[in-house]
Amino acid sequence: MTAEANPISIYQIRNLLLDRESQGVSFRLAVPSLQIRQGEKIALIGESGCGKSTLLDILAFIAQPTESDGFLFHPEELDVGVHIDYHWRKRNLNQLGDLRKKHIGYVMQTGGLLPYLNVRDNMNLSRHVLHQEDDGSVEQLAMQLGIARHLNKLPETLSTGERQRVAIGRALAHNPSIVIADEPTASVDPFAAEKIMSLFISLAEARNITVIVASHAWQHVNKLGLRRLSHHTQRSSDGRTTETIVNG
Amino acid sequence: MQLFKTLRLATRDYQHEWKTSICFVLGLSAVLGPMMVLYGLKVGIIGGMFNQLIENPINREIRPVSSGRYERAWLGALHRRDDVTFVVPHTRNIAAMIELQSQRASRIIKAETIPSDHGDPLLDPIRVTPTGLHAVVLSRSAANKLKVDVGDTISGSIKRRYRDQSERVHIDLKIIGIAPLESFARDGVFADLRLVEALEDFRDGHAVPALGWTGDVVTGERTYPGFRLYARSIYDVENLERLLNEAGIDVRTRSTQIALVVKMERNLNAIYWLIALIGLVGFALSLGASLWANIDHKRKELSVLRLVGFRTGDIIWFPMIQAFYTAVLGTLLAVGLFQGVAWLINDLLGQQLSNGEPVCILYQEHYIAAAVLTIVTALISAILAGIRAARIEPSDGLREL
Ligand SMILES: Nc1ncnc2c1ncn2[C@@H]1O[C@H](COP(=O)(O)OP(=O)(O)OP(=O)(O)O)[C@@H](O)[C@H]1O
Ligand SMILES: [Mg+2]
Numbered sequence: 001m002t003a004e005a006n007p008i009s010i011y012q013i014r015n016l017l018l019d020r021e022s023q024g025v026s027f028r029l030a031v032p033s034l035q036i037r038q039g040e041k042i043a044l045i046g047e048s049g050c051g052k053s054t055l056l057d058i059l060a061f062i063a064q065p066t067e068s069d070g071f072l073f074h075p076e077e078l079d080v081g082v083h084i085d086y087h088w089r090k091r092n093l094n095q096l097g098d099l100r101k102k103h104i105g106y107v108m109q110t111g112g113l114l115p116y117l118n119v120r121d122n123m124n125l126s127r128h129v130l131h132q133e134d135d136g137s138v139e140q141l142a143m144q145l146g147i148a149r150h151l152n153k154l155p156e157t158l159s160t161g162e163r164q165r166v167a168i169g170r171a172l173a174h175n176p177s178i179v180i181a182d183e184p185t186a187s188v189d190p191f192a193a194e195k196i197m198s199l200f201i202s203l204a205e206a207r208n209i210t211v212i213v214a215s216h217a218w219q220h221v222n223k224l225g226l227r228r229l230s231h232h233t234q235r236s237s238d239g240r241t242t243e244t245i246v247n248g
Numbered sequence: 249m250q251l252f253k254t255l256r257l258a259t260r261d262y263q264h265e266w267k268t269s270i271c272f273v274l275g276l277s278a279v280l281g282p283m284m285v286l287y288g289l290k291v292g293i294i295g296g297m298f299n300q301l302i303e304n305p306i307n308r309e310i311r312p313v314s315s316g317r318y319e320r321a322w323l324g325a326l327h328r329r330d331d332v333t334f335v336v337p338h339t340r341n342i343a344a345m346i347e348l349q350s351q352r353a354s355r356i357i358k359a360e361t362i363p364s365d366h367g368d369p370l371l372d373p374i375r376v377t378p379t380g381l382h383a384v385v386l387s388r389s390a391a392n393k394l395k396v397d398v399g400d401t402i403s404g405s406i407k408r409r410y411r412d413q414s415e416r417v418h419i420d421l422k423i424i425g426i427a428p429l430e431s432f433a434r435d436g437v438f439a440d441l442r443l444v445e446a447l448e449d450f451r452d453g454h455a456v457p458a459l460g461w462t463g464d465v466v467t468g469e470r471t472y473p474g475f476r477l478y479a480r481s482i483y484d485v486e487n488l489e490r491l492l493n494e495a496g497i498d499v500r501t502r503s504t505q506i507a508l509v510v511k512m513e514r515n516l517n518a519i520y521w522l523i524a525l526i527g528l529v530g531f532a533l534s535l536g537a538s539l540w541a542n543i544d545h546k547r548k549e550l551s552v553l554r555l556v557g558f559r560t561g562d563i564i565w566f567p568m569i570q571a572f573y574t575a576v577l578g579t580l581l582a583v584g585l586f587q588g589v590a591w592l593i594n595d596l597l598g599q600q601l602s603n604g605e606p607v608c609i610l611y612q613e614h615y616i617a618a619a620v621l622t623i624v625t626a627l628i629s630a631i632l633a634g635i636r637a638a639r640i641e642p643s644d645g646l647r648e649l
Contacts, residue, residue: 053646062555062643094559097642101557108646112552114257116264128253129557154264182646 010075010177010210011036011059016068018054028243029054034229035248036210038076038177041201042248043226044214050233051244052214053182059212060104060180061096064088075103075177101129105171105209107181107200111163113155119166120151126174141169144203161188161196168200178210186216194220201226250562257553258569261546269574272538276578279531280622281585283524288590288608290520294513296605301482301509304430305369306502308333308479310488313498315340315473323475331484336365336441337472339448346437346447348421350402352395359390359435362476363444369478370432376425378439381446381458385425385438393435398423404437410453410463417450417461445470482506528625535574536629539567543636550637551645564634571630575623583615 013034020027029051036042044052057063061084065071071088074081087096100106105126113122123138142148145165147158155163164184171179184200185193197213201224204211215221221228229248235241262269301307318337327335338344344361364370364385366377371385378384386396396402400423407416427438446456455463479485486503493499543550550563590608597607610618 057643057646060642062641062646097554097557097559100555100642106555108552108555112548112555112645114261114549114552116260117257121260126556129250 008037008076009035010038010040010073012070012072012074012081013068014070016058016065016071018058018063019066020054024240026241027051027054028241029058030243030245031055031058032245032247034246036212038210039208040210041204041224041226042210042212043221043228044212044231045216045221045228046214046231046233046244048216049242050231051242051246055246056180056182056212056214059178060106061087061100073099073103077103077177101126103177105174105176105179107164107167107171107179107184109183109186111155111160111167113163113166113170115155118152118154119147119158122155122166123169123173125170126176130174132174138169138173141173141203145169145199161192164188164196165199168196168203172203172207172209175207176209178212179204181211181213183215184213198224250558251565254558254562254565255569258566259573261549261566262570262573268542269570269577272535272574273577273581275534275538276531276574276622276626277581277585279527280578280582280618281589283527284582284586284610284614284618285589285593285608286523287520287614288586288610289593290516291611291614292594292605292607292609294509294516295609296607297509298513299605301506305372305478307482307506308369308485309501310477310479310485310492311500312474312492313500316497317471317473318475319469319471323472326475326477331480331488332477333480334365334367334369334476334478336363336368336476338363338474338476339444340473343448343451344444346404346406348390348394348402348404348435348437350394350396350400352400353393355393357390357393357435359387359437361437361439361444361447362432363441364438365441368438371425371427371438373428373431374425378424378443380440381443382420382422383424383440384421384443385427386423387427387432387434387436387438388429389433390435390437391423391426396423398425406447406450408451408453417459419459528621532625532629535571535626536632539571539630539633540636543567543633543640546637547640548645550640551642554640554644555642555646560638563638563640564631566637567633568627568630571626571633572623575626576619578626579619579622582618586610 011034013031016031018029044055046052054063058065065085065088068085071083071085072081073084082099084096114125117125119142120138123142124134127138139148139151142151145168147162147165147169150158150162150166155166158166164187168181168184171181181200185196188196197220201211213226229246231244231246233242233244320337323335323337326332341360345358346361347356348359349356364378368377371377374385376385386394391397394402402421402423403418404421405416405418407414409415421437427436446459446461449456449466450461450463453463454466455461477488479488485501485506489499489501489503550566553563590606590610593608594606
């Protein structure tokens with residue numbers, strides 16, 4: 001099997017398709033081949049509507065591919081790879097959820113913090129779900145993110161940038177193998193965005209975490225040394241069908 | 249299971265959204281509070297009527313209308329029935345009259361003698377039983393007229409025409425108790441059956457050796473023209489009445505009045521439960537609908553929980569836990585409201601409406617029933633919202649806002 005042939009690939013996707021159709025407009029995401037290795041930093045850069053979020057949803061087991069020849073997920077903590085396509089076919093949503101909660105951190109564009117939990121509890125959310133002990137790592141992470149003094153505050157009292165840093169902290173706190181971030185800095189100014197992004201990447205680097213980021217921002221991607229996934233988007237002349245092909 | 253974590257998060261959310269929570273709680277107590285007041289009035293008023301019915305032994309009394317010939321054995325059999333608490337034979341009414349005189353009052357009064365025995369419901373409140381030929385319990389009115397009290401001795405006298413001669417005998421009677429006014433309103437003497445029989449015997453020209461009264465010697469089984477009978481409870485009266493009627497004995501009872509109150513209670517209960525049902529259904533629908541709508545409001549937060557790994561089974565509990573809080577707090581507030589209103593009602597109307605008994609009252613079991621009913625209703629109405637919450641996918645909230 002391919003998984004054994006290349007054990008360091010955390011994602012292995014072959015001939016995956018996802019079709020979306022609403023009100024006569026159809027969108028297709030095609031991934032002929034995609035390999036992401038442990039520790040890689042991947043950037044998905046593309047115009048709005050090209051399917052970045054869709055691909056991230058597939059990688060986070062949130063969106064079900066229409067079809068695929070192979071979708072193997074093999075984080076280094078697991079001895080054997082997991083066939084995600086199999087679980088989707090069986091609708092084993094709770095198993096997919098368990099995989100996600102153990103191995104994946106997710107940074108939402110708008111933070112996605114729970115308004116009724118303070119910063120510390122928000123950052124601890126995934127850790128608590130996984131029954132991880134409080135070992136001071138959240139406090140350390142907060143220090144590194146520069147939000148230590150906000151630990152006991154509710155999210156509503158934080159600035160957008162601070163909230164975004166809390167969201168990054170939450171995605172990293174339970175030591176996942178992969179952190180997926182969908183435009184994590186879209187709602188802050190470019191200067192803050194660059195600072196937050198480089199903080200995020202350096203924290204991930206220090207922990208050997210695989211990072212997959214979708215973003216509009218071209219300039220600091222190169223600066224931070226991310227690998228860009230190549231993709232190609234074509235629209236039909238009447239604009240009713242869009243197809244994006246991702247390879248990497 | 250993440251139930252404990254769901255509990256913690258749902259609790260935090262409930263506190264954080266305290267304005268919404270207060271609205272839920274107020275909405276519940278606005279329905280439950282008046283319902284409790286209504287029920288409290290029902291319990292207080294009907295309960296008071298029942299208490300009077302139950303407490304006053306007159307309502308359990310069964311009296312033969314015309315005189316018959318009842319044997320001791322037959323009365324004894326009646327006494328052994330479970331639904332009969334007290335039965336004692338009675339002599340002829342006219343023969344039972346006695347003239348009483350005390351040293352404290354000049355007037356002589358005529359009083360009825362009433363055969364009594366252990367467990368006489370009319371003497372229940374004072375817990376004394378006249379035994380022997382020289383101990384009696386006086387009715388209140390007789391005691392007042394004679395100006396006597398417990399411990400005094402009075403003189404009783406009866407007369408007869410025997411062999412064309414007028415004869416009068418006297419007997420000393422020690423007052424061992426005075427029956428309350430409610431038990432017997434006229435002038436009366438509660439006495440041992442043997443004393444009542446002795447008076448009748450003397451009147452009939454028979455000898456009473458125990459008192460040294462001379463006359464004819466009687467032989468044969470004694471029969472009684474009447475009896476005093478009390479049913480175990482007001483609910484047994486109707487059945488006993490039917491039984492005696494079937495035996496050819498016409499009796500007088502309070503069964504119609506009892507049936508009236510019982511029927512009234514039943515009707516009021518039916519009306520109350522109809523109102524309560526409508527209120528409860530209304531509350532369930534409104535709570536269910538607001539919890540359901542609240543899921544939209546929380547869609548994003550719930551999807552975050554799904555994203556970090558809460559399973560569908562854990563999420564169901566989120567609205568259920570919050571509904572539970574609403575039910576508990578709402579019940580507490582409603583109980584507070586009820587107690588305030590009940591206090592007002594009892595204070596304002598209490599004196600006019602009843603003799604010191606509360607007009608509006610609920611007992612512990614009613615509070616427990618209200619709480620259980622409310623909590624169960626709230627949980628049931630939260631189930632739909634819970635299922636809806638559990639259906640939320642991790643992706644649902646990601647694209648919003
Ligand atoms: N729930 C949906 N149902 C139908 N079509 C959808 C749905 N969500 C997204 N799409 C379509 O899928 C395509 C890709 O959307 P996607 O959100 O992946 O774009 P994106 O690259 O993330 O864009 P942006 O940079 O604006 O976030 C778009 O054409 C969009 O209209
Ligand atoms: Mg997007």
